[in-house]
Amino acid sequence: MEFFTRMSLKSKLVTIVAGFLSLVAILISVLSIIIERREMAHLALDRVDYALAGFASTLASSAEGFASAPPRPETVGDLARTTSPVRIDPSIVDKVMNTLDIHATYFQLLPEGQRFERLMTSIKTAEGTRAVGTQLDPAGPAHQALIAGQVYVGEADIMGEPYITRYEPVFDGQGRLSGAIFAGVPIATVGSLVLTTVLQLVLPTLALLLVAVLASRHFISRALSPVRAMVDIVNRLEKRDYDVVITPPSTQDEISALARACVSLRNDLSAGARLAASAAAQEGERMQQQAELSRVVADLRSGLARLADGDLMTPIASTPDNPFPPAYDSLRESFNSVIERFGVMIEQVNGIARNVRVGAVEITDASRELSTRAETQAATLEQSAAALTELTQSVASTAERAKMAQDASFGNRKGAERGAEIVQDAVAAMQGIEKGAEQITRIIGVIEDIAFQTNLLALNAGVEAARAGEAGRGFAVVASEVRLLAQRASDSAREIKTLISDSTRRVDEGSALVRKAGESLAEILVRANEAASLVADIAVAASEQARGLAEVNAGVNQLDNVTQQNSAVAEETSAAAATLQTQSGDLIVALSGFRTHQRPETPRTEARPRPAERKGAVIEANVVDWTAAAAAVVNGPRANPVRQNAWAEF
Incomplete structure (x- = not known):
């Protein structure tokens, strides 16, 4: 390795x-x-x-x-x-x-x-x-x-x-x-x-x-030849030879990127050398500026320390024997202007805090009175909402029963329609029976004709048998039997025709009765439709009344909720006014820690009349904006009498 x-x-x-x-x-x-x-x-x-x-x-x-x-x-x-x-x-x-x-x-x-x-x-x-x-x-x-x-x-x-x-x-x-x-x-x-x-x-x-x-050795050697050139260039840059000429190859590979990076490095190193020379020349000037900046920071630190202690009367001084640096004199003037304006603002805030305390006392009393009246209004409105709810339930029950009556009327009408359809079917069936009886009558007539022809044929056969003598005797017996059968068929046909005629007469009577029943059912159906239409109108009217009462009930309930919320807001306003009164006192105590050139004043606790002295103030029953109501209590007319039935008018 x-x-x-x-x-x-x-x-x-x-x-x-x-x-x-x-x-x-x-x-x-x-x-x-x-x-x-x-x-x-x-x-x-x-x-x-x-x-x-x-x-x-x-x-x-x-x-x-x-x-x-x-x-x-x-x-x-x-x-x-x-x-x-x-x-x-x-x-x-x-x-x-x-x-x-x-x-x-x-x-x-x-x-x-x-x-x-x-x-x-x-x-x-x-x-x-x-x-x-x-x-x-x-x-x-x-x-x-x-x-x-x-x-x-x-x-x-x-x-x-x-x-x-x-x-x-x-x-x-x-x-x-x-x-x-x-x-x-x-x-x-x-x-x-x-x-x-x-x-x-x-x-x-x-x-x-x-x-x-x-072949790999040959191609690798040719590919790495630019790398050897880059090594020589980096060695010359290491010796601070920034005039070296770097020619990037025409390829688009990593070696070309390395050559371009070496060009950027040479330019950066040359610029860095020039910057180092200029920095050495500027170091002396920077030391002088550092000393002036230290003086400015020290004066600002002491001034901010006095400001933190609440001293708004001591500015940053600039004496002839120890002048403030001219480059930062605008900063000293700005600091002195800030503490002067801040002192004026503290005095103004102190006066405003005293006025806020007086106003908070008045708002507290007015809010308490308003909260009491809002509670009374909420109780009355709650009773009205309960009564309206019972009325709405009653009307809704009536509407529901009208709907049930409408459904029953519709059921009766449908039953009458089905009865009419059944009667029509019965009439059609009676008509079919009449047609069948007529066809049977025609068939019986044909049977009578056949019996008559058969009787004639049997008679002719008997005559021919008599002519034949002894040889036609058996044929004469057969002709006699056939004649008897034809006579019986003719008699049966007459009886059937009589029965069919009786049935046809009764069917005609039944058809007439069925037609009358159909006409009666048609009249009943017309009257049932009229009754169903009336019941439907009653049900629609009852539903509309129930819907209207439900909307009124919802509005009253919503108004009840709003009144309850207004009462709660009045109580919260009273509590907030009390808190504001306490915090205004705390603000006055906190502002008293600042020392300014102005002379402190005594708190004014009777800038405005007490709310207890204005018992004639009017609180309208239909007021929703509580801010306007409070303003009316504080600044409104004092000669109007209190209306005892304000909520009743609402």
């Missing part, structure tokens, strides 16, 4: 840029390695799956003891055992190894101990021979998956070397586990491929990093 602080700004910036670019390059390289390793692992698994599928297909077609099996979930090698002994040519596994660079193995299941033994494999032992006869590690995850009849895909150690593997179980015709097939590639092979790819990526990255660092 100490080495970094001793470095120049250019070296620091280059170091920071180089470190940042290196960090970015390392991050990109690490991400590339991770992605490439993952891709290589996926590619290796795809190659293993392809090799295992080819190995299973070759065993099914070229080796004894195997056959193709139906596809199963999660498997790529569709292989099954047959009942024939297993014979596998070593060239099969060598072909897979030489073609795809993938190791292949066939395991047979040993019944004793449930272990898998390599029957044929391309994996070599440490001595360089095929690892035929070796067993699969019982503690490994692949063994557990195969015993459970499942596929295992993942990493596994084989002969002390890590592999990317795929194991699939092999079943016989009865579905029993009889062996397994294997395909795998060493992880070292995948790692070498990854390392080759990483080297191909890292070398160009390092070259680009070096070029970027060199």
